[in-house]
Amino acid sequence: MTYALQLAVAGIAVGSVYALIALGIVLIYKCSGVVNFAQGAYAMVGAYLTYALINLGLSAVIAVIVSMAIMAGLGILTERLILRPMLKAPVVAVMMVTLGLLILSQAICLAVWGPDQIAFPALFPAGALEIAGIFMTYNYVATGFLSALLCVTFLAFYRFTPIGLMQRCAADNSRAALAIGIHVSNQVSIAWAMSAALAGLGGTLLATLNGLSLGLADIGLIAFPVIVLGGLSSLGGAFVAGLVLGVLQSFTDGWLTPSLEDFLRAHTRVYSVGALQQVVPYALLVLMLLVRPEGLFGRRGTERV
Amino acid sequence: MSARSLVLAIAVTAVMVAVSLVVGRFQAYLITIVAIASIGALALNLLIGACGQISLAQGALLGVGAYAAGNFGNAGLDVFSIVAAGLTAALISALIGLPALRLRGLYFAIASLAAQAILEYLFKTIEPLTHGISGLVIKPMTLFGVPLVTDQGYAALSLVILLITWLFMVWVMRTNIGRAFLVVRESEIVARGMGLDVARTKMYAFLISGFFVGVAGALMGFTNRLANPEAFGLQLSVDYVAMIIVGGIGSWGGSIIGAAFVVLLPELIQRLGEALNIPNILSALREMAFGLLIIIFLIFEPRGLVALIRRLTLKVTGSNAANVGQKDRLEPQSANRRR
Numbered sequence: 001m002t003y004a005l006q007l008a009v010a011g012i013a014v015g016s017v018y019a020l021i022a023l024g025i026v027l028i029y030k031c032s033g034v035v036n037f038a039q040g041a042y043a044m045v046g047a048y049l050t051y052a053l054i055n056l057g058l059s060a061v062i063a064v065i066v067s068m069a070i071m072a073g074l075g076i077l078t079e080r081l082i083l084r085p086m087l088k089a090p091v092v093a094v095m096m097v098t099l100g101l102l103i104l105s106q107a108i109c110l111a112v113w114g115p116d117q118i119a120f121p122a123l124f125p126a127g128a129l130e131i132a133g134i135f136m137t138y139n140y141v142a143t144g145f146l147s148a149l150l151c152v153t154f155l156a157f158y159r160f161t162p163i164g165l166m167q168r169c170a171a172d173n174s175r176a177a178l179a180i181g182i183h184v185s186n187q188v189s190i191a192w193a194m195s196a197a198l199a200g201l202g203g204t205l206l207a208t209l210n211g212l213s214l215g216l217a218d219i220g221l222i223a224f225p226v227i228v229l230g231g232l233s234s235l236g237g238a239f240v241a242g243l244v245l246g247v248l249q250s251f252t253d254g255w256l257t258p259s260l261e262d263f264l265r266a267h268t269r270v271y272s273v274g275a276l277q278q279v280v281p282y283a284l285l286v287l288m289l290l291v292r293p294e295g296l297f298g299r300r301g302t303e304r305v
Numbered sequence: 306m307s308a309r310s311l312v313l314a315i316a317v318t319a320v321m322v323a324v325s326l327v328v329g330r331f332q333a334y335l336i337t338i339v340a341i342a343s344i345g346a347l348a349l350n351l352l353i354g355a356c357g358q359i360s361l362a363q364g365a366l367l368g369v370g371a372y373a374a375g376n377f378g379n380a381g382l383d384v385f386s387i388v389a390a391g392l393t394a395a396l397i398s399a400l401i402g403l404p405a406l407r408l409r410g411l412y413f414a415i416a417s418l419a420a421q422a423i424l425e426y427l428f429k430t431i432e433p434l435t436h437g438i439s440g441l442v443i444k445p446m447t448l449f450g451v452p453l454v455t456d457q458g459y460a461a462l463s464l465v466i467l468l469i470t471w472l473f474m475v476w477v478m479r480t481n482i483g484r485a486f487l488v489v490r491e492s493e494i495v496a497r498g499m500g501l502d503v504a505r506t507k508m509y510a511f512l513i514s515g516f517f518v519g520v521a522g523a524l525m526g527f528t529n530r531l532a533n534p535e536a537f538g539l540q541l542s543v544d545y546v547a548m549i550i551v552g553g554i555g556s557w558g559g560s561i562i563g564a565a566f567v568v569l570l571p572e573l574i575q576r577l578g579e580a581l582n583i584p585n586i587l588s589a590l591r592e593m594a595f596g597l598l599i600i601i602f603l604i605f606e607p608r609g610l611v612a613l614i615r616r617l618t619l620k621v622t623g624s625n626a627a628n629v630g631q632k633d634r635l636e637p638q639s640a641n642r643r644r
Binding site: 035082085086089090091092093095096097099100101102103104105106107108110111221224225228232272273274275276278279282283285286289290293 | 353359403404407408410411412414415416418419420422423426429430539543546547550554586588589590591592593595596597598599600603604607
């Protein structure tokens with residue numbers, strides 16, 4: 001029981017980072033109809049920027065905030081320079097341009113910081129918290145808490161503030177939004193800025209858990225099972241699905257894989273099932289698409305705005 | 306295809322084969338990798354360009370071809386191991402295509418991303434067939450009992466198979482199946498209205514495309530003599546989509562130009578780097594150039610090199626015969642709409 005709780009807590013911590021990245025993808029999709037494969041790149045670049053800023057001698061909090069601001073700027077730049085000229089392009093072209101962006105930013109990080117994993121400076125104090133027999137390092141607690149908090153704040157912002165309302169208008173029906181005086185293209189830029197900043201923070205938090213490397217960009221791909229599970233157009237769904245997948249991965253890693261391997265060793269000549277936790281989300285994705293393509297929380301017939 | 310262009314295609318291939326048999330090993334190697342990539346790009350262009358199904362599982366499917374060819378070849382299936390690899394990949398491709406029967410555009414692209422991840426995992430895990438992370442060592446291919454060991458031989462073989470693939474693609478687009486692909490790409494509802502079986506049409510596209518991807522993968526396996534999971538990652542899928550975008554979506558000639566471009570670009574940058582003596586940031590530079598090129602192409606010439614070349618020749622010759630302003634062959638708005 002304690003072990004299960006332990007796994008659940010670790011899963012929620014990682015899952016809330018997934019949710020943070022997935023929220024960004026959903027936001028961009030809702031506002032501009034672009035499925036952004038480069039969200040992982042934002043996470044990676046954000047983490048490297050934080051690292052560079054801390055190395056310049058800034059304190060951790062300021063470094064994180066500055067790097068989020070820079071990421072927001074990069075998000076706007078991406079939207080204005082790359083996506084806007086492609087407004088009328090076919091879906092495959094838009095998808096591909098974001099993949100090109102992913103390749104480009106990985107190459108730039110590779111050129112600047114090299115291919116090796118870098119130890120990320122500690123943002124949170126070392127040590128662990130113990131509640132009812134469950135051990136959690138401060139890293140996990142802080143990461144999980146911060147990203148969950150940010151997700152909820154973001155959802156509330158979207159729901160209750162005037163800018164959030166304008167965002168929803170622009171996403172729901174851009175022509176009607178224009179008619180009532182909302183500057184839709186600015187709203188789209190704001191959406192890109194927010195989701196790039198969120199992804200940058202998510203990447204930084206993930207780097208405190210797993211170290212800093214080019215592999216951080218992979219989280220942009222793991223986010224796809226999350227958004228399909230939650231529904232491509234549902235922000236709340238992305239949050240819930242992120243947590244669910246995090247916990248699922250954690251249980252697969254800590255419980256399913258060992259018991260499956262024990263079983264296989266006893267009955268067959270197969271000794272290892274490999275990194276099963278990495279494919280479980282994708283298997284779930286395929287299943288979800290076959291059974292209920294609109295996701296758990298999505299609406300049927302959602303279309304590109 | 307008119308008789309004239311048929312003769313032309315065969316003649317060009319014959320000349321290329323003759324050239325590839327006399328050039329040095331490195332040149333032969335370059336011809337081989339371009340020819341193999343062209344086969345893969347033609348197959349992907351059938352799926353994406355003609356039928357409108359965006360797939361990101363190309364890399365894994367090439368892997369299926371390579372592993373299958375390795376296993377069949379090592380078991381002594383001779384030249385038929387290439388065909389067997391094609392059939393295996395066609396089967397897997399049809400499986401990957403199953404979600405596409407219900408989903409459209411973007412959703413299928415995401416489903417194929419999942420297929421890519423799952424296949425990569427299987428390459429690492431099914432040790433009896435794939436030898437896991439260390440990779441499967443593949444014996445040289447035998448051509449009716451004669452082992453094929455020279456690079457020149459593989460170049461000639463790849464060129465011949467490329468010709469066959471090209472002819473098949475041109476032929477299939479002239480049949481009713483090919484025309485059905487185009488209708489499905491433009492609008493599934495119209496296709497149904499015309500009495501076409503949309504699901505079956507898509508399945509044909511996945512089977513045909515999968516077969517030739519498998520053949521390309523088999524050739525990759527035989528030329529590398531090794532199939533390991535790292536080589537068939539998402540990166541490779543992206544490379545192939547880049548090929549048909551840089552070359553021209555829905556254009557057979559474009560597939561080959563794009564394949565040559567994407568395959569030779571790293572080699573070129575490698576040379577440049579060696580000449581300028583900056584070897585340590587070479588790989589970064591290569592990726593940077595690749596990413597930038599994709600972005601620039603998509604923004605400024607979404608119809609690819611083929612359209613660029615056509616426009617340039619028009620400017621030079623001043624004729625107005627070719628249809629330059631041809632509209633995008635992929636539907637812009639409805640491609641990601643679900644039923």
